[in-house]
Amino acid sequence: MKIPGILKIMMALLLAAGMSTSARADSDMAPQELSLEAGAAFPTGVNNFSDGEKMGPIIGARYLRMITPRFGWGVQADYYHFAAKTHPITDQYGAQLDARSSDNVATAEIMGRYSILPDARVVPYLHSGVGVTYFHQISEGAPTGDARWSDTGTTETRQLQDTSSVGFSYSAGFGVETNLTNSLVLGLETAWHIFGVSQTSFGTSTINVPSVSLRLGWRFGHFATDTFTDKPAS
Numbered sequence: 001m002k003i004p005g006i007l008k009i010m011m012a013l014l015l016a017a018g019m020s021t022s023a024r025a026d027s028d029m030a031p032q033e034l035s036l037e038a039g040a041a042f043p044t045g046v047n048n049f050s051d052g053e054k055m056g057p058i059i060g061a062r063y064l065r066m067i068t069p070r071f072g073w074g075v076q077a078d079y080y081h082f083a084a085k086t087h088p089i090t091d092q093y094g095a096q097l098d099a100r101s102s103d104n105v106a107t108a109e110i111m112g113r114y115s116i117l118p119d120a121r122v123v124p125y126l127h128s129g130v131g132v133t134y135f136h137q138i139s140e141g142a143p144t145g146d147a148r149w150s151d152t153g154t155t156e157t158r159q160l161q162d163t164s165s166v167g168f169s170y171s172a173g174f175g176v177e178t179n180l181t182n183s184l185v186l187g188l189e190t191a192w193h194i195f196g197v198s199q200t201s202f203g204t205s206t207i208n209v210p211s212v213s214l215r216l217g218w219r220f221g222h223f224a225t226d227t228f229t230d231k232p233a234s
Contacts (some may be wrong), residue, residue: 007231008134009156013096014108015031015053016149017221019103022216026180029095030065030067030221030222031065031219031220031221031222032063032064032065032066032219032220033062033063033064033065033066033072033074033185033217033218033220034042034062034063034217034219035059035061035062035064035185035215035216035218036059036060036061036063036212036215036216036217036234037058037060037061037062037063037078037086037185037189037213037215038055038057038058038059038060038188038214039057039058039212039213040056040058040207040211040212041055041056041080041082041193041210041211042048042055042070042210043055043056043082043126043138043209043225044124044208044209044210044221046207046208046210047092047204047207049202049207049208049209050097050099051085051087052084052087052101052102053082053083053084053085053101053102053103054082054083054084054085054087054230055083056082056083056103057081058078058079058080058211059078059079059081060076060077060078060079060213061075061076061077061079062075062076062077062215062217063075064075064111064112064217065152066099069115069118069119069211070114070115070116070118071112071113071114071115072112072113073111073113074110074111074113075108075109075110075111075212076106076107076108076109076111076129077106077108077109077139078105078106078109078129079104079105079106080104080105080106080107080109081102081103081104081105082100082102082104082105083102084100084101084140085100086098086100087099087100087146089141096144096147097142097143097144097147097160098141098142098143098144098219099139099140099141099142100139100141101134101137101138101139101140101161102137102138103135103136103137104136104213105133105134105135105136105195105207106133106134107131107132107133107134107169107171107193107195108131108132108169109131109132109169109171110129110130110131111127111128111169111171112128112129112184113125113126113127113128114126114127114168114211114224120177121178122177122178123176123177123178124174124175124176125174125175125176125177126172126174126175127139127171127172127173127174127175127189127191128170128171128172129169129170129171129172129228130165130169130170131168131169132166132167132168132169133134133165133166133167133168133169133195133196133197134164134165135164135165135166135167135195135197135202136163136164137160137161137162137163137164137185137201137202138159138161139159139160139161139162140157140158140159140160141158141160142156142157142158143153143155145209154222161201162204163198163201164200164201165198165201165202166196167195167196167197167198167205168194168231169194169195169196170193170194171191171192171193171194172191172192173189173190173191173192174189174190174191174210175187175188175189175215176188177215181202183218183219183220184216184217184218184219185213185217185218185219186214186215186216187215187216187217188212188213188214188215189211189213189215190210190211190212191210191211191213192208192209192210193209193210193211194206194207194208195207195208195209
């Protein structure tokens with residue numbers, strides 16, 4: 001699977017951040033995190049998305065800056081691929097077809113995170129994001145049973161649709177994370193994603209997909225000692 005260019009850039013940033021973590025440790029920069037994500041997304045029965053698509057991989061990258069020990073904000077980019085599942089449809093002439101539709105989805109979101117127990121060894125947190133979705137679908141089909149293509153009387157597989165749309169993206173979920181080292185963090189996340197799509201092209205205005213993923217990140221920077229007291233930081 002080809003990795004989108006934005007994820008290649010984020011990988012390079014992560015590597016640079018990991019190599020420079022020790023050099024940043026003495027700064028008064030607010031805590032920040034660059035992380036990579038890998039997991040799986042699951043088509044659901046909402047709007048019948050699971051009828052034509054299978055579970056697929058998700059990969060992503062996130063930049064997070066902590067504003068307080070509990071709250072942070074940042075940006076996130078994700079890429080999803082949903083493989084095709086054969087499913088029956090009826091064409092405009094009433095013929096029965098076996099169709100297969102594969103989907104590729106890219107999202108970019110501004111996201112926020114709230115840590116419930118920031119000082120715990122395993123930190124639970126809530127996260128949510130809003131942004132934009134690019135949704136692309138390619139569909140193929142072939143007549144089934146005694147059906148034939150009306151123009152040729154044949155039964156070969158043909159492309160039925162190659163369409164895309166741009167819409168809103170929304171996600172909300174729960175995660176837990178723990179420190180592997182002073183700068184390396186491992187997390188497990190679940191999320192519910194809503195992709196806005198063209199109803200004219202896809203027959204619905206939203207696609208709903210849950211996901212489960214692992215996240216590996218590098219942290220750098222820290223709060224000044226008196227950031228959250230009445231004393232000015234020295």
